[in-house]
Amino acid sequence: MALVTLTIDGKKVEIEEGATVLEAARKAGIDIPTLCFLEDINEIGACRMCVVEVKGTKALQAACVYPVSNGLEVHTNTPLVRASRRLTLELLLSNHPYECPTCIRNLNCELQALAEKLGIREVRVPGIREEFKVDDSTPSIVRDPNKCILCRRCVAVCEQIQGIKAVAPMNRGFKSVVTTAFQQPMADVSCVLCGQCTLVCPVGALYEHDDIDKVWKALADPDKHVIVQTAPATRVTVGEMFGMEPGTISTGKMVAALRRLGFNPVFDTDFAADLTILEEGSELIERLEHGGKLPLITSCSPGWIKFIEHFYPDLLDHLSTCKSPQQMFGAIAKTYYAQKVGVDPSKIVVVSIMPCTAKKFECRRPEMNSSGFQDVDYVLTTREFGRMVKQAGIDWNSLPEEEYDDPLGVSTGAGAIFGATGGVMEAALRTAYELVTGKTLERLDYNEVRGLEGIKEATVDFDGLQVKVAVAHTLSNARKILDRVKAGEVNYHFIEIMACPGGCLGGGGQPIPTNTEIRKKRMAAIYEVDKNMPLRKSHENPAVKMLYEEFLGKPLSHKSHELLHTHYTPRPKY
Amino acid sequence: MGEQACACEEKYKEIEEAIGEYKGDRSALIPLLQKTQRLFGYVPRAVQVKIAEELGIPLTDVYGTVTFYSFFSLKPKGKYNIQCCNGTACYVRGAPKVIERFEKELGIKAGDTTDDGKYSLQVVRCLGACGLSPTIMVNQDTHARMKPDKVPEVLKKYV
Numbered sequence: 099m100a101l102v103t104l105t106i107d108g109k110k111v112e113i114e115e116g117a118t119v120l121e122a123a124r125k126a127g128i129d130i131p132t133l134c135f136l137e138d139i140n141e142i143g144a145c146r147m148c149v150v151e152v153k154g155t156k157a158l159q160a161a162c163v164y165p166v167s168n169g170l171e172v173h174t175n176t177p178l179v180r181a182s183r184r185l186t187l188e189l190l191l192s193n194h195p196y197e198c199p200t201c202i203r204n205l206n207c208e209l210q211a212l213a214e215k216l217g218i219r220e221v222r223v224p225g226i227r228e229e230f231k232v233d234d235s236t237p238s239i240v241r242d243p244n245k246c247i248l249c250r251r252c253v254a255v256c257e258q259i260q261g262i263k264a265v266a267p268m269n270r271g272f273k274s275v276v277t278t279a280f281q282q283p284m285a286d287v288s289c290v291l292c293g294q295c296t297l298v299c300p301v302g303a304l305y306e307h308d309d310i311d312k313v314w315k316a317l318a319d320p321d322k323h324v325i326v327q328t329a330p331a332t333r334v335t336v337g338e339m340f341g342m343e344p345g346t347i348s349t350g351k352m353v354a355a356l357r358r359l360g361f362n363p364v365f366d367t368d369f370a371a372d373l374t375i376l377e378e379g380s381e382l383i384e385r386l387e388h389g390g391k392l393p394l395i396t397s398c399s400p401g402w403i404k405f406i407e408h409f410y411p412d413l414l415d416h417l418s419t420c421k422s423p424q425q426m427f428g429a430i431a432k433t434y435y436a437q438k439v440g441v442d443p444s445k446i447v448v449v450s451i452m453p454c455t456a457k458k459f460e461c462r463r464p465e466m467n468s469s470g471f472q473d474v475d476y477v478l479t480t481r482e483f484g485r486m487v488k489q490a491g492i493d494w495n496s497l498p499e500e501e502y503d504d505p506l507g508v509s510t511g512a513g514a515i516f517g518a519t520g521g522v523m524e525a526a527l528r529t530a531y532e533l534v535t536g537k538t539l540e541r542l543d544y545n546e547v548r549g550l551e552g553i554k555e556a557t558v559d560f561d562g563l564q565v566k567v568a569v570a571h572t573l574s575n576a577r578k579i580l581d582r583v584k585a586g587e588v589n590y591h592f593i594e595i596m597a598c599p600g601g602c603l604g605g606g607g608q609p610i611p612t613n614t615e616i617r618k619k620r621m622a623a624i625y626e627v628d629k630n631m632p633l634r635k636s637h638e639n640p641a642v643k644m645l646y647e648e649f650l651g652k653p654l655s656h657k658s659h660e661l662l663h664t665h666y667t668p669r670p671k672y
Numbered sequence: 673m674g675e676q677a678c679a680c681e682e683k684y685k686e687i688e689e690a691i692g693e694y695k696g697d698r699s700a701l702i703p704l705l706q707k708t709q710r711l712f713g714y715v716p717r718a719v720q721v722k723i724a725e726e727l728g729i730p731l732t733d734v735y736g737t738v739t740f741y742s743f744f745s746l747k748p749k750g751k752y753n754i755q756c757c758n759g760t761a762c763y764v765r766g767a768p769k770v771i772e773r774f775e776k777e778l779g780i781k782a783g784d785t786t787d788d789g790k791y792s793l794q795v796v797r798c799l800g801a802c803g804l805s806p807t808i809m810v811n812q813d814t815h816a817r818m819k820p821d822k823v824p825e826v827l828k829k830y831v
């Protein structure tokens with residue numbers, strides 16, 4: 099592509115044609131404040147925070163949408179620019195509730211940070227405020243329109259990434275509000291509770307439903323036996339809550355922190371991920387051999403499950419009947435584990451540390467009680483877990499590295515990669531190959547299903563049997579695949595779908611910020627975890643083998659069906 | 673609530689047929705909403721859902737459009753349509769206070785209809801009765817020289 103040269107604040111910058119002034123400035127190390135801008139997703143020039151002077155144009159221009167051209171002369175720090183940005187921010191602040199000390203985004207809020215950066219010490223415009231009701235109708239997401247600055251990032255993510263648009267701007271002028279159709283509670287619309295909007299909201303207007311206090315209460319109750327499981331993707335992200343570089347592997351520190359919070363024992367969802375592979379892999383083989391419904395589609399991601407229930411209820415019989423690893427863990431914990439340690443399951447409290455807001459919804463689905471109790475009691479997102487550690491006054495940096503407890507803390511590398519898009523597929527292939535062919539798989543890495551590409555396809559050779567697979571992440575990509583399946587354009591045998599971009603490592607409950615750059619680093623860390631595990635195939639997990647020997651019998655046994663499989667519920671589209 | 677069972681199956685049939693002609697065509701959104709508004713005097717929720725379904729667009733797009741343009745309304749006009757003049761003469765002689773009192777008594781904002789479907793409240797430019805300002809009209813009746821305190825009295829006449 100052709101290069102153009104422009105000057106910004108007297109500095110010459112060379113950049114490809116088609117770039118914006120904002121990109122050019124960033125390249126030159128010049129900082130322009132932004133608010134509504136979200137790379138590749140929300141580039142609408144709405145908030146006017148990023149204005150600059152462009153020589154030859156009368157009005158100030160929004161740098162995030164203004165295209166570069168040869169000889170362009172831009173000034174980013176003039177009295178006019180400063181005054182305009184100030185006024186823009188003061189207007190936003192004039193109808194904003196000043197609740198920083200009690201706000202969930204205190205110290206991680208873009209509005210607050212900008213007010214500090216621009217040195218706003220007084221707001222000169224009188225504000226008119228509409229009072230809105232806070233929507234806490236779902237177990238996952240809270241929406242507080244009082245703090246909304248109408249940047250529309252949530253709308254863009256929900257529409258473009260998830261293909262849903264559960265929220266959108268309504269009304270006009272002073273009455274503008276970002277909300278659902280007919281201003282219904284979130285629980286009554288087809289929001290899938292993925293939480294992607296909570297990742298991109300610059301302020302405290304969209305956030306996870308906080309369950310920390312319930313967990314503290316359980317931990318303080320001497321009558322309760324409180325155990326914890328940690329999702330595959332949390333070990334490569336939780337460090338970010340404490341200022342560590344994205345992509346830092348913090349498994350050992352996380353285990354140590356959980357012990358100090360009072361969880362005992364500390365178990366791992368990776369164990370249940372291995373278990374899932376045995377059940378789901380067997381289900382795939384069974385459907386392949388006995389002419390069952392194909393393609394089989396994975397069922398680990400609760401946002402994805404809610405999506406297919408709302409938008410493609412006619413395809414529900416393609417879903418694997420396997421519960422997600424989190425729910426398999428809960429069911430096993432309150433039966434097998436309870437028996438093993440001789441604890442009354444009514445006294446066991448299962449807490450999950452998850453990258454996901456939709457998991458909070460999943461654990462409360464009425465069918466998730468096959469142990470006779472609610473299988474998983476509370477779900478904390480990575481963010482909530484991080485806050486809990488801070489509340490407890492634990493110094494993250496000086497924590498030692500500790501190991502998970504036996505037996506539900508034993509896992510393989512295959513369980514670990516569940517945290518990345520393509521990981522469930524790769525884990526399943528590693529096991530299914532050996533089960534089908536009876537041979538040892540030499541090359542464990544299925545690179546064709548790794549990476550951030552939206553839809554990945556591969557044909558895998560099982561000793562003559564050609565297995566066609568596909569992997570999609572984000573629900574707009576899920577839509578594309580499902581439409582092709584419906585139209586009969588593709589003949590896959592097995593499809594993996596995860597709701598969030600990048601898979602769970604980019605989940606809606608992960609640390610803020612989460613963006614493409616950070617997702618890549620987390621992904622590299624996940625495959626690093628896998629590489630370093632002594633065992634990397636789920637069916638080699640000794641604790642899973644023991645579970646089958648002592649308790650379940652074999653995959654897809656009667657008991658497995660009772661505890662580890664589930665069914666789905668069609669839901670309305672609107 | 674608000675949306676009584678419509679004695680207007682005909683209208684639903686007509687609009688459904690119109691919508692059916694535009695299956696999958698996003699650009700038909702505004703024309704279809706205009707047609708609905710003309711036909712019903714408002715845009716019923718059921719029709720909005722139908723439009724979203726048939727055009728294959730999110731319901732938020734339909735509802736967002738309806739609430740963006742003042743041409744569309746979400747509720748049918750009430751049994752009693754109260755029009756408060758806020759033209760210059762009425763404004764100077766206290767119309768805003770009268771409007772405010774109506775809003776308070778009815779528990780709705782101007783432009784809205786009470787949930788029982790009885791009263792709609794509208795603010796209009798000029799009713800052409802400046803000599804009698806502030807003026808309001810309830811359906812066809814004119815009430816002149818309004819004061820906030822006269823509002824409950826007026827409402828009592830329309831039950």
Ligand code: SF4
Nearest residue numbers: 197198201207301302
């Ligand atoms: S959203 Fe940001 S500015 Fe607003 S109260 Fe919360 S922390 Fe403060």
Ligand code: SF4
Nearest residue numbers: 256289290292293295
């Ligand atoms: S949780 Fe997901 S589906 Fe729901 S509004 Fe947010 S982005 Fe959209």
Ligand code: SF4
Nearest residue numbers: 246247249250252299
């Ligand atoms: S809820 Fe958050 S992301 Fe959505 S428009 Fe408001 S401030 Fe922006």
Ligand code: FES
Nearest residue numbers: 133143145146162
């Ligand atoms: S960041 Fe450029 S207009 Fe909002």
